[in-house]
Amino acid sequence: MRTWRKLHGSILDSSDVASLSDGAALLLTFLIVAQDDTGYYPWNPTKIKRLAVTRTWSAERTQTLADELCVAGITRFEEGGIVLVNGAKFNGKPR
Secondary structure (H helix, E strand, O other): OOOOOOOOHHHHOOHHHHOOOHHHHHHHHHHHHHOOOOOEEEOOHHHHHHHHOOOOOOHHHHHHHHHHHHHOOOEEEEOOEEEEOOHHHHHOOOO
8 A cells, every 4th residue: 555545526516426425425535545456455354444443433334334335336246356447547557
């Protein structure tokens, strides 16, 4: 994980993002920060807790929010992790 990530301006105009609950939008923001250069983030108990450490979310609540992101077409679960659909595209090129 890089120490910072850019938020693409299209997040403000996205109807998919606009349809999310506040919790799901916040989880999306955390996933943008935590993703690797391909848009992937491991989805296991330790990594889920890491995403939710500053929230009062249980593991079940975090899963529900992640499922909401999947239904909106913003993420998908794949190979033991969660992938931001446009994560690699909007990450920019690493140095």
